[in-house]
Amino acid sequence: MNGSNHVSIESGPAVDVRDVSRHYGAVRAVDGVDLAIARGELFGLIGHNGAGKSTLFKMMLGLVRPTRGSVRVDGTEVGGSAFRAVRRRIGYLPENVVFYDNLSGYETLRFFARLKGTSEAGCAGLLDRVGLAHAARRRLREYSKGMRQRLGLAQALLGDPHLLFLDEPTTGLDPEGIRDFYAILLELKDGGATIVLTSHILAEIQQRVDRLAIMADGRVRAVGSVQALRAERDLPVRIGVDVAPGMLVDVRTALGILPVDVRETDHSRLEIAAPRALKLDVLTALTAAGAAIRDVDIREATLEDLFFGEGNP
Amino acid sequence: MTLELAPIATVAGKEFWDRIRSLWVLAIALLFTVFALAIAYFGGAQQGAVGFRSIGFTIASLVSLVIYLIPLIALLLGFDAIVGERERGSLDLLLSLPITRLELLLGKYLGLAAALAFSTLAGFGLVALVLARRLDLAGLGAFGGFMLSSILLGCAFLAIAVLVSVVASDRTRASGLAVATWFVFVLLFDLVLLGVLVVGGGKTGGAALPYLLLLNPADVFRVLNVHAIDDVGAQYGLTTVFPAELAHDGLLYATLIAWCIVPLAVAAWRFRR
Known part of the structure; x- marks a missing residue:
């Protein structure tokens, strides 16, 4: 990370969205959104298709003008003449980007480096960083989807950006590619970069983002860290219990009067949904059931629980 | 908003070299050369004469070729300039970079125009070299004017093609619109x-006709190249009704240049919305 790029960072949030709406006729793609993304934060934007996250993403990049409200990135109003300088410090990876098949990986990076006004000298190093050094001279028509996605990331990293917008960035990557990708993101974050990403692979995001925003119907329904959102929503802990044959009644009796939801999924398994505060009480009761219990698994509320809960109130 | 040259040059350079590398420029240049030489030597075969006759006759014959070919080539070259990027998904990426929509549009147009101009110059330039020893200075000048106006004709239809590429929602519609544009203008x-003139017995709209011809870059090109050639002007239908006071090279060149600028300006306005 080039330190000189960070000297000009102003105080205040990296991205400041205030009362932003975007209407297409009667359709409110984004409706009254307020959002502040702190500098150095790894921020996730999640939502169903049509939730408004792509439109919000594009407004942050100045690709779509808000019908109402304002978006400031790096302290500068998006879309104004001063925003050109900010664009040089932004990296963007669109979803499903298709580059030019007639160019090689190196030529593609060189073209985007010139457009970004940054040195072409770093192109070879970036290809190496994303694991494409061996394919630098090959035409993109010979690249796999995963290789194109890696090239897209290399393109986004041109000019050592301190603000990265990544739309579904791991699409097409194999597990090794996903691991490498997040390793690079963590390096960038350690260097002070702000990263905003969207993903449908919620389990992948929840372990990595500092905070996230859940969008539905054009509105931000919740913002915060995964832990904070779990606590705020008080989503139940789910406990699966494998029970010895004929002992279901004994286990139910052991759970007694605890205010938990117990369901039999088959003749030898119970699914318990318990408030977080009662997690230990449930485990104590199951321990008391002794030999009736064969196995227990505990699942905390996942991002899917938050996500689909918010999307389907 | 300030206009920066570097991003325009980058986009233009890519468009130009893409056409060089794909051999598009070479193919079009060869096409022009072969057709032009064939017309120059065999254009009078119907009258029983084979071989080079005069530069006036050669230019007049080439006008018939160019008027069909160059608009079509220009429209096919530019119809997906913007809509192609949009459909590919790379338009958002380009516009997220420090380049304005106007700069992107200009870069695309200039790069494609350079490729078209280069192939036109190369194709007809080779013909000029072959014919050089048969031409005097005036003949070379006339052929130079023909090449310049051919390039401007291509640039005018390329500007229309870029407008089509901005307006169309997808490549399929853009290609259809480009072909329809060629059909209408050519x-x-x-x-x-002609129909209006014939039905009205030559009385309806007769005075306005020369001005209406200026609304078609193909007709402007035709008049520009044919009006000064006495022995062939009568073969070119509507151009014979073109009054001498309008048939000034300066005015006709300015009209062709306006045909390059106006569609591009409309495209830029539409692209900004």
């Missing part, structure tokens, strides 16, 4: 004017 326009 085939239909003159037929409609």
Whole structure:
């Protein structure tokens, strides 16, 4: 990370969205959104298709003008003449980007480096960083989807950006590619970069983002860290219990009067949904059931629980 | 908003070299050369004469070729300039970079125009070299004017193609619109004017006709190249009704240049919305 790029960072949030709406006729793609993304934060934007996250993403990049409200990135109003300088410090990876098949990986990076006004000298190093050094001279028509996605990331990293917008960035990557990708993101974050990403692979995001925003119907329904959102929503802990044959009644009796939801999924398994505060009480009761219990698994509320809960109130 | 040259040059350079590398420029240049030489030597075969006759006759014959070919080539070259990027998903990426929509549009146009101009110059330039020893200075000048106006004709239709690429929602519609544009300007326009003239017995709209011809870059090109050639002007239908006071090279060149600028300006306005 080039330190000189960070000297000009102003105080205040990296991205400041205030009362932003975007209407297409009667359709409110984004409706009254307020959002502040702190500098150095790894921020996730999640939502169903049509939730408004792509439109919000594009407004942050100045690709779509808000019908109402304002978006400031790096302290500068998006879309104004001063925003050109900010664009040089932004990296963007669109979803499903298709580059030019007639160019090689190196030529593609060189073209985007010139457009970004940054040195072409770093192109070879970036290809190496994303694991494409061996394919630098090959035409993109010979690249796999995963290789194109890696090239897209290399393109986004041109000019050592301190603000990265990544739309579904791991699409097409194999597990090794996903691991490498997040390793690079963590390096960038350690260097002070702000990263905003969207993903449908919620389990992948929840372990990595500092905070996230859940969008539905054009509105931000919740913002915060995964832990904070779990606590705020008080989503139940789910406990699966494998029970010895004929002992279901004994286990139910052991759970007694605890205010938990117990369901039999088959003749030898119970699914318990318990408030977080009662997690230990449930485990104590199951321990008391002794030999009736064969196995227990505990699942905390996942991002899917938050996500689909918010999307389907 | 300030206009920066570096991003325009980058986009233009890519468009130009893409056409060089794909051999598009070479193919078009060869096409022009072969057709032009064939016309120059065999254009008078119907009258029983084979071989080079005169530069006036050669230019007049080439006008018939160019008027069909160059508009079509220009429209096919530029119809997906913007809509192609949009459909590919790379338009958002380009516009997220420090380049304005106007700069992107200009870069695309200039790069494609350079490729078209280069192939036109190369194709007809080779013909000029072959014919050079048979031409005097005036003949070379006339052929130079023909090449310049051919390039401007291509640039005018390329500007229309870029406008089509901005307006169309997808490549399929853009290609259809491009072909329809060619059909209207190259085939239909003159037929409609002739029809009006014939139905009205030469009295309806006769005075306005020369001005209406200026609304078609193909007709402007035709008049520009044919009006000064006495022995062939009568073969070119509507151009014979073109009054001498309008048939000034300066005015006709300015009209062709306006045809390059106006569609591009409309495209830029539409692209900004």
